[in-house]
Amino acid sequence: MQILENQSLKNHNTFGIDAKARYFVEIDSVSTLRSVLQLAHDYPKMFVLSGGSNMLLTGDLNALVLFINNKGIEIVSETDAHVFIRVMAGENWHEMVQWTLERDFGGLENMSLIPGNTGTAPIQNIGAYGVELKDCFVECEAMNVASQEIRSFNKEDCQFGYRDSYFKNEGKGTYIITSVTFQLTKKNHLLNTSYGAIESELNAMKVTLPSIQDVSRAVIAIRQSKLPDPKVLGNSGSFFKNPVVTKEAFETFNNTYPEAPFYKVSDETYKIPAGWLIEQCGFKGKRYGDAGVHTKQALVLVNYGNASGEELLALATRIMEAVAAKFGIAIAPEVNVIRN
Numbered sequence: 001m002q003i004l005e006n007q008s009l010k011n012h013n014t015f016g017i018d019a020k021a022r023y024f025v026e027i028d029s030v031s032t033l034r035s036v037l038q039l040a041h042d043y044p045k046m047f048v049l050s051g052g053s054n055m056l057l058t059g060d061l062n063a064l065v066l067f068i069n070n071k072g073i074e075i076v077s078e079t080d081a082h083v084f085i086r087v088m089a090g091e092n093w094h095e096m097v098q099w100t101l102e103r104d105f106g107g108l109e110n111m112s113l114i115p116g117n118t119g120t121a122p123i124q125n126i127g128a129y130g131v132e133l134k135d136c137f138v139e140c141e142a143m144n145v146a147s148q149e150i151r152s153f154n155k156e157d158c159q160f161g162y163r164d165s166y167f168k169n170e171g172k173g174t175y176i177i178t179s180v181t182f183q184l185t186k187k188n189h190l191l192n193t194s195y196g197a198i199e200s201e202l203n204a205m206k207v208t209l210p211s212i213q214d215v216s217r218a219v220i221a222i223r224q225s226k227l228p229d230p231k232v233l234g235n236s237g238s239f240f241k242n243p244v245v246t247k248e249a250f251e252t253f254n255n256t257y258p259e260a261p262f263y264k265v266s267d268e269t270y271k272i273p274a275g276w277l278i279e280q281c282g283f284k285g286k287r288y289g290d291a292g293v294h295t296k297q298a299l300v301l302v303n304y305g306n307a308s309g310e311e312l313l314a315l316a317t318r319i320m321e322a323v324a325a326k327f328g329i330a331i332a333p334e335v336n337v338i339r340n
């Protein structure tokens with residue numbers, strides 16, 4: 001184990017923010033993680049980093065940054081119809097999804113090309129095109145930061161919600177996820193193509209009887225057409241969550257803006273796409289210095305090169321204020337805004 005000092009995190013966060021870590025250590029195994037956590041008291045504080053795809057660093061980190069990079073995928077058991085795979089936290093999410101598709105294991109295809117690593121996926125119950133992580137999730141293992149004991153969390157323990165889980169609430173800062181186990185199908189795959197854009201993409205691809213690999217290809221094409229590649233243009237996917245409002249608030253909104261898209265969540269709640277609200281406020285494609293709003297999807301903030309975390313945060317604040325003033329609806333960041 002090697003502890004580096006004053007390490008730039010530019011290549012460790014998909015926004016490409018050039019913040020520095022006072023101390024930095026790569027975690028390549030569960031035993032390294034245990035050893036590092038035992039040294040915790042020697043450092044100002046600890047900060048856990050993985051794919052860096054869901055965070056906005058607003059300054060240097062006076063901390064020991066733990067870069068979670070433990071690798072490995074194994075089949076733990078299988079039946080005639082299902083396979084259970086255990087994936088170590090540092091595995092890149094999309095590469096892992098491709099690994100499953102190469103073996104014709106179904107379940108994760110709609111979540112192709114989501115940036116980030118597998119170990120952080122349960123924290124916000126990642127999702128796309130009608131499927132969420134929780135749909136294939138069996139359990140995850142996590143190390144208690146204080147005691148270094150490994151605990152297993154089943155689906156119920158994780159309390160998954162829309163971009164939400166136990167690890168974002170009561171469990172925040174207490175555990176570091178070390179592996180995730182998924183249940184996938186080996187045959188009779190359940191395809192989820194009902195999300196509008198997938199059907200039309202499959203039609204455009206002239207696919208009539210889609211395989212899970214076709215669904216993945218369609219999702220990749222849709223994402224590439226709307227969402228910027230972080231390697232080309234710094235970003236963190238959807239910067240804001242779609243607001244969930246009461247039926248009453250929704251009805252008032254819908255009467256004024258009948259053209260606005262919406263999703264019914266339950267009899268009492270409705271989700272309104274934040275991207276639509278932001279676009280209506282005139283922000284789509286706007287650029288302030290190197291901080292901007294993506295031209296093709298207003299929910300995504302982008303770094304054109306040298307934007308600081310503070311500049312991106314100022315833009316986010318401006319957007320939240322404009323949406324609140326125009327629609328009376330509060331939108332909140334989906335990404336973790338890191339303040340030192």
Ligand code: EPU
Pocket residue numbers: 127128129130226227236237238239240241242261273274275276277279284296297298299334
């Ligand atoms: N819309 C606009 N203008 C925009 C963007 C969107 O009018 O600039 C409208 C679209 O026309 C559509 C609606 O808003 O009617 C929803 O847009 P879209 O289908 O692109 O999805 P989203 O609600 O913006 C969510 C997730 C994405 C996920 C997609 C597809 C959240 C916060 N975001 O976006 O997740 O890929 O659905 O399932 O829930 C992420 O979390 O990083 C992410 C990219």
